[in-house]
Amino acid sequence: MQAHASSPVGFAPLLACLGLLALWEAAARIVGISGLPPAYDALRELPLILSDAEALLNIAASLRRMLLGFVLALLFAIPAGLCMGRSARVAAFFNPLLMIIYPVPKAALMPIIMLWLGIGDASKTIVISLGVSLPVIYHSYQGARGVEEKLIWSAAAMGMQKSARLWRIVLPAALPQIFVGIRTGLVLALITMVTSEMIARQTGVGSILFNALDMAQYASVYAMIVIVGVLGFVLDLCIEMLRAKLVQWAEPAHEIAVGTS
């Protein structure tokens, strides 16, 4: 892995970012409208936002809700998906329900949940949880369904009790699939986080963003979008590192494939 950093591949993402910024800068100068400030103006806002205590508190509040919603969703969605994958009856019951809820933008449920729980943290955390849950349930379900029956039989022959199989065989076997769901879930968490704060503007990244928009502070709007993007990138990197550590066994064998019978 270390070797890759010094290879040309290591610079490619950096080049892509710089290219995007150049494109943005050029487009802004050619179009010349206030709704599209030059990249430089937006980036100049970044240190101002990041040194402002209130802005940082807002970003922290967003992150806290997002992570809480994310973790709550995983705690519920992974076991739910695994149970569905191992029991045709459970799957038959929940599947239609999921298929209906999956395409609904979870932020659209925000007004209803706000009626019940107010505009505070609880509503937003729940909406984020919902957003994360569905892809995680779906991929855990697919992962559990794909577990080879004979893996479970092998464990059963060793004396493993039925109750332990879900956690000790189905969960690890489905883990590569589950991580696909977790990654999708993370993106949805970020989206739902911002939109929930747009609907219930109290604190958070989304409320800063849309307040700036209302006040026509377009450079700040773009700066906040960049911050959300970077947040997403860093969080995704964390998930990717965790995945690499936990399911390294599932990686293609590549050069390590070994000879003889």
Place this chain on the structure above:
Amino acid sequence: MILIEGLTKSFEPSRRQRHLALGDLSLSVGEGEFVSILGPSGCGKSTLLYVVGGFVPPSQGQVLVNGKVVTGPGPDRGPVFQEFALFPWKTVLGNVMYGLVEQGVAKPRAEQKARALIALVHLEGYEDFYPKQLSGGMKQRVAIARTLAYEPKILLMDEPFGALDAHTRTGLQRELLEIWERDRKTVLFVTHSVEEAVFLSDRVIVLTRSPGRLKASIAIDLPRPRRRAELLVDPRYQTLVVEIERLMDTQG
């Protein structure tokens, strides 16, 4: 010893269909006997093994292992599958240790025993490899070591060498015989290769086309230890192979 009494197994792929895999099969396998089961594909020979393993319940009849009715899987019957069924998230060592730790053996003791078994199947140096990094033959060696580790009295082998190339296959047959001749476990071995069945077994069972019923039981009284090179030129071996091939060719 294994006693199979009036075993019937049917599947219902849909509400309208009913497929009879095994029809009223009775069979007994003695302690330390190596018995192969042959039959046309779809005759239910694997199903028979799964029922003895307790993985699949019988529709009618019962299986007794050492006098006790089989109601589920247990460490007295160790399966080895054609698909290897190794735990992909565990290393070779982790796989071989798994059953031992499951049986409550302390980790250091389990590891010591697992290492010895890995050596027995000639995989020293591969302890820390994941299954994905191994060839088919190596995977099956790990699977055999993993099953031998928890010392089942009976080995249930479901076409264990069916997915391997001819060269690897004969190599593993020889290794299996060497291991078996050491402690003479009871083995129920499903295969579709007549040569393999005759080479390995004390007795060959031939099942009829679906639903599988007992067609013939042929004693293989070739001397042991058996060497492949010697057997191939042994007229008794050749006669047995031809006889069984003929049995398999006749309908019914």
